[in-house]
Amino acid sequence: MNDIAIQVKDLRKSYKTTEVLKGVSFEVRRGEILALLGSNGAGKTTVIKILSTLLKPDSGSAAVNGFDVAAKPGKVRQAISLTGQFAAVDEILTGRENLIMVAKLRYLSNPRQVADDLLARFGLTEAADRRAGTYSGGMRRRLDIALSLVGHPQIIFLDEPTTGLDPEARIEVWKNVKELAEGGTTVLLTTQYLDEAEQLADRIAILHDGRIIAGGTLEELKQLFPPAAVEYTQKQPTLEEIFLAIVGNKEAI
Structure with missing residues (x-):
């Protein structure tokens, strides 16, 4: 099986006269966590919408799990799950009922067992029969991620x-995400x-002004940051310092 789970080539997208993506290219290997960094309006959510078949690109190509997102959207949707910025749970239903509902929508044969397993995995068993509307923000987000895992x-x-x-x-949430990747997701x-x-990423890509302007592991990105002159010890740059240096000085890349 191909080691590349997501492949994006020269992706472009405009909204009316505003060009949001100006030729975005990157790859994500199987079992890897790639963090796509960028300021508000950089185009991060647009990339996600295209990859999850919710939006069509103007040009370029994208393949998920070996399937072109434009030509084979049904195959792509079978392989993916999407968790957005806000927890998409039904607050009237209990945590257990939310999970059972999604398991039934995915035509799984044992929806109650699926729900029980995910409730236990995400530490929600004690709250399973409470309405999701009573959950804290962290609990709702954990339930949301659990819902995204129904059907593996x-x-x-x-x-x-x-x-x-x-x-x-x-x-x-960080703990949950790390466990997902450790399990091969x-x-x-x-x-x-x-x-x-x-904390989370195996590799990082920085999206700025509609393009990926830098990418690699944290250690590789640190090499782009000039070392500070120190008398005794060299201070390691934080990712924030690297990000701001790259975004503010693209010509140096």
Whole structure:
């Protein structure tokens, strides 16, 4: 099987007269977490929408799990799951009912067992029979990610999954995401939180002004940052310093 789970080549997209994507290219290997970094309006969500077949590109190509997103959208949707910026749970239903409903929609043979297993995996068993509307933000996000795992998708898109969460809830989500990748799931993560990318990503791509202007592991990106002259020890740059240096000085790349 091809080692590349997601392949994007020269992707372009405009909204009316505004060109959002100006030739975006990158790859994500199977079982890898790639963090797509960028400021508001950089085009991160547009990339996710194209890859999840919710939006058509103007030009360029994208393949997910070996299937072209434009030519084989049904095959792509069978392989993926998408978790957006806001938890897409039914707040009237209980946590268990949410999971059972999605399992039935995916035509799984044992929806109750699927629900029980995911509730246990995400630490929601005690709250399983409470309405999701009573959950904390972190619990709703965990339930949302659990819903995205029903049916064992091979590839998960997480579009700013910790937006609005408190630090403790963010750490819970980080733990869940790490476990997904350790289990072989491919994760494409978009985030504005640079510490999140540092914690989670195997590789990082920086999207700025409609293009990927830098990419690689954290250590590789550090090589793009000029070392500070120090007398005794060399301070390692943070990802925030690297990001700001790259975005603010593209000509140096």
